[in-house]
Amino acid sequence: MAALTIDTEGLRKNFGTRPAVRDLTLQVGRGEAFGFLGPNGAGKSTSIKMLLGLVKPTAGRALLLGHPVGTRAVRARIGFLPEHFRFYDWLTASELVLFHGRLCGVAESVLRRRVPQLLERVGLSGHRTKPLRSFSKGMMQRVGLAQAIVNDPEILFLDEPTSGLDPAGRKLVRQVIREQRDRGATVFLNSHLLGEVEKSCDRVALIREGTVVGMYAMGAWQTGHTEVEVLTGGINPAALALLSTIEGLMVTANDGTRLGLRVPNEHALPEVVRCLVESGVRVFSVIPQRVSLEDLFLETMGPDQGL
């Protein structure tokens, strides 16, 4: 069994002379929830389409589950929820999932049991026999999620699954991602909602101008400094003078009691506390500010280039 479920090297796609994806090099392991992030036009959709076999790469190599992308053997073992999922609106939710199950070659006896289970799982059991034309955008995403997992895929591709979903719907997607990962499937999540990615994924890749520019285990990214918020009983000039002796420290905010500091790393914090206490400042709390995925994203992508 291949240890890597997604393995690409130098994957490239040109539309005419314009490169949409320049260099997609990724390795994703079994059972991982993998976030794929990038600004608009970075090549995310084209990348995901290449992995699904919808778009043929111009150059490079791509394997899913150890086999070349796009083969039927691979497609039998993946699931896909497209962005803005839509389908023939006269079908009922049950008929839609049944149709996709049949296209996956799932046995009728299995489908008879599984279709109602899946619709219940995505919270649509009360809407089983309603036609899709009566569905809201969020309900369409839910039924799209059900069809994506009808064949118990080994890799589940989700393209912006939470766009258009209410908080309950987003929670449901997170739960399904966790279930799929727990049963050993790989989840490849393409999303703009960084908070969702942060809550769901084990690792993230950042893509800019068609190239993977960074890959991080969730929360383990390094930035050049640590932001700290210090709450005190009142800051005095002596404390500020003493703090300025710490190498690399910068005061980013000071409203008399609340102090914002930027230090090279968390090892500088005991020294910060010592300086404050020695200057007679009462310290209530010292809280290092976690660098969010959004901070990392914005720092990696640089200033907004506009559209």
Place this chain on the structure above:
Amino acid sequence: MNDEAIEMTEVAARSRADVDAAAEEHAWREPGTIRTVMLMAGITFREAARRRILWIAAIAGLAFLALFGAGLHAMLRSMSPTLPAVSRHEGVGMMLMMSFYGGSLMTSLMAALTSCDTLSGEIASGTIHAIATKPVRRWALVLGKWAGFVVLLGAYILFIEGGSILISWTESRYLPPHAVSVLGLIWLQAILMLGMTMASSTRLSALTSGACTVGLYGLAFIGGWIEQFGALRHVRACVDLGIVASLVMPSDALWRRAAWRMQPPLLGAIGVGPFSSATVPSLIMILYAGIYALAALLLAQVLFERRDL
């Protein structure tokens, strides 16, 4: 642990076993080509049958049949009761041929209008993405869609042309000669239009694809007239031009063969007309049209197989 959490754990445990079993066996499931074609044909038929355009076509067809029935009734009433049955049937045959011409035109247009967005529309809307990522052959998807429309067009022909035959039989006990092969030729004409529309809709927008095929139909129609006039006036160049037009698009040749098969002897003697045929396309031309229709389907399959979605 609440109920939801218990349920999630059970689902996870069951599914993990499923994944492991499937992965260990390196087994994978797929529906098979025939099953894929049947599934796609079924859903395409149902999708097309729900379109408003089909209902409009059905209403137009009913109006068409009512008009034909009323016209035929009026004509038969105006005939002297002493007129021999042969002469009565000559008149009914002419009217029936006009009706068949109208029916073939409507069916051909229906073929182009209902199928023009089945590929291009689903590519543009992304509907095709959820289908094409399943373990199915892309060419089988196209074949399935094509088959769905072929059945639909067959049903429409039975409704509109079969209705005409039924009316003529009820009113005058007249049955056109070679009715089955005539209906077959009209069906092939519609299938030809369908194949061309689907092939162009793999690369062009829905509207452009429909316009392309209807344009070709028009070209074949004009070509047919030029050929008939050329034959009557013995102008070889006109006949050749007509044949070239038929080779580019053999739809009119199919109609002219159908008209020749069903025309009453008197009409044949009168000669040229939009509903009759002075020059009869050969069986080789019909065979060519059949190959053309299959080639159009094949082209649609190859173009769809090769394109990025």
